Amino acid sequence: MRIGELAKATGTKAETIRYYEREGILPAADRTDSNHRDYSPDHLAALTFVRRARELGFSMAQVRELLALSDHEDKPCQDVDQLVRDQLEEVERKIEDLQSLQSELGLMLKSCRSDKIGECRIVESLARPIR
Amino acid sequence: MRIGELAKATGTKAETIRYYEREGILPAADRTDSNHRDYSPDHLAALTFVRRARELGFSMAQVRELLALSDHEDKPCQDVDQLVRDQLEEVERKIEDLQSLQSELGLMLKSCRSDKIGECRIVESLARPIR
DNA sequence: GCTTGACCTTGTAGTTGCTACAAGGTGCAT
DNA sequence: ATGCACCTTGTAGCAACTACAAGGTCAAGC
Numbered sequence: 001m002r003i004g005e006l007a008k009a010t011g012t013k014a015e016t017i018r019y020y021e022r023e024g025i026l027p028a029a030d031r032t033d034s035n036h037r038d039y040s041p042d043h044l045a046a047l048t049f050v051r052r053a054r055e056l057g058f059s060m061a062q063v064r065e066l067l068a069l070s071d072h073e074d075k076p077c078q079d080v081d082q083l084v085r086d087q088l089e090e091v092e093r094k095i096e097d098l099q100s101l102q103s104e105l106g107l108m109l110k111s112c113r114s115d116k117i118g119e120c121r122i123v124e125s126l127a128r129p130i131r
Numbered sequence: 132m133r134i135g136e137l138a139k140a141t142g143t144k145a146e147t148i149r150y151y152e153r154e155g156i157l158p159a160a161d162r163t164d165s166n167h168r169d170y171s172p173d174h175l176a177a178l179t180f181v182r183r184a185r186e187l188g189f190s191m192a193q194v195r196e197l198l199a200l201s202d203h204e205d206k207p208c209q210d211v212d213q214l215v216r217d218q219l220e221e222v223e224r225k226i227e228d229l230q231s232l233q234s235e236l237g238l239m240l241k242s243c244r245s246d247k248i249g250e251c252r253i254v255e256s257l258a259r260p261i262r
Numbered sequence: 263g264c265t266t267g268a269c270c271t272t273g274t275a276g277t278t279g280c281t282a283c284a285a286g287g288t289g290c291a292t
Numbered sequence: 293a294t295g296c297a298c299c300t301t302g303t304a305g306c307a308a309c310t311a312c313a314a315g316g317t318c319a320a321g322c
Contacts, residue, residue, distance in 0.1 A: 002297080002298075003297090003298075003299095004297065004298075013280085013281070013282095014297095014298085015280085015281065015282075016279085016280065016281075019279080019280065019281090023279090032289095033289095034288070034289050034290085034298080034299085035288080035289090035298085035299060035300095036288095036289080036297085036298055036299070037298085037299090054279085056232055056235065056236065057232065059278080059279090060278075060279065061278095081240065084236055084239050084240055085240060087236055088233065088236040088237060088240065091229050091232050091233050091236060092233060094186070094187055094188075094225075094229055095226060095229045095230060095233065097183055097186075097187055098187055098222055098225055098226045098229065099226065101184075101187070101222050102219065102222045102223060102226065105215055105218055105219040105222060106219065108200070108203075108215045109212065109215050109216065109219065120200070120201050120202070120203060122197065122200055122201040123176055123177060123180045123198070123201045124176065126179070126180045126183040126184060126187075127175075127176040127177075127179040127180045127183070128179070129140075129179065133268080133269075134268090134269070135268065135269080144309085144310070144311090145268095145269085146309085146310065146311075147308085147309065147310075149270095150308080150309070150310090154308095165269080165270090165317070165318055165319080166269085166270060166271095166317075166318090167268085167269055167270075167317095167318085168269085168270090185308085190307080190308090191307075191308070263322100264321100264322090265320100265321090265322085266319105266320090266321085266322105267318100267319095267320090268317105268318085268319090268320105269316100269317080269318075269319100270315100270316070270317065270318095271314100271315080271316075271317100272313100272314090272315090273312100273313085273314095274311100274312080274313085275310100275311085275312080275313105276309100276310075276311075276312090277308100277309080277310070277311095278307095278308100278309100279306100279307105280305105280306085281304100281305080281306080282303100282304085282305075282306100283302100283303080283304080283305090284301100284302085284303080284304105285300100285301090285302095286299100286300080286301090287298100287299070287300075288297100288298080288299070288300105289296100289297085289298075289299095290295100290296090290297090290298100291294100291295090291296090291297105292293100292294085292295090
């Protein structure tokens with residue numbers, strides 16, 4: 001599989017794939033006689049893994065951790081588990097914050113429609129003390 | 132309130148606060164006789180808002196828009212209405228995205244029954260073909 | 263009175279995670 | 293032989309910070 005195909009299959013730019021290789025996020029591909037990168041199904045799986053993890057909000061550093069963990073098949077799951085748990089917590093916190101912003105924006109629209117002046121609490125809705 | 136205190140209260144670096152001021156994201160603070168920035172509770176609220184909005188994935192430009200909405204009192208409703216509607220849509224899209232992340236992450240955790248990474252469904256599920 | 267630490271300024275450069283060029287080259291199909 | 297996908301190195305851009313440097317001011321404590 002060549003870089004263009006891999007790019008298409010994973011929705012990643014070829015330049016980004018080469019970037020991942022440089023950064024050590026992806027293992028280097030074999031080369032054809034003509035020096036073109038030649039990817040295996042394992043590379044496809046690895047890149048898919050990286051892209052999904054990035055989509056799920058994991059940083060490059062976290063992706064590295066996940067990859068390192070997944071290399072140690074004999075180790076207990078706990079470490080992977082904890083990373084996911086942390087990520088889930090963060091996502092849930094964000095959902096809550098967005099919901100309060102959502103309701104504030106909803107109120108704004110409502111008061112606009114009823115032509116009332118309405119107090120704007122948009123800043124207040126997200127201005128609760130941090131942490 | 133001086134910049135150091137505001138920084139501590141919001142978990143923002145003092146340099147970032149000055150950066151926001153330069154960028155017009157935060158109103159300039161009053162100055163003390165000795166030319167030090169002197170922040171009001173309103174500044175604290177505004178900065179807290181900005182930080183949260185940024186955490187929630189709003190760009191600086193979008194934060195600017197949201198802030199503009201918060202002083203809509205003096206503007207006609209019609210002008211504000213569409214802006215609010217757009218922001219609400221954006222917020223709802225984000226909530227949906229995060230909820231799908233939430234459920235994926237949740238499923239991952241649930242599926243992690245075995246205690247060896249070799250059999251870890253989390254790692255497997257990350258390597259599933261995209262989309 | 264002198265040191266320490268927080269603040270002030272301007273300016274430059276590094277970070278992350280890409281993305282996009284340029285400028286040169288090779289390989290391969292039509 | 294034309295055109296496209298690929299190869300390389302190198303540079304530079306993006307957002308939103310973050311971190312310095314190098315200069316200065318100011319207020320508090322010993």
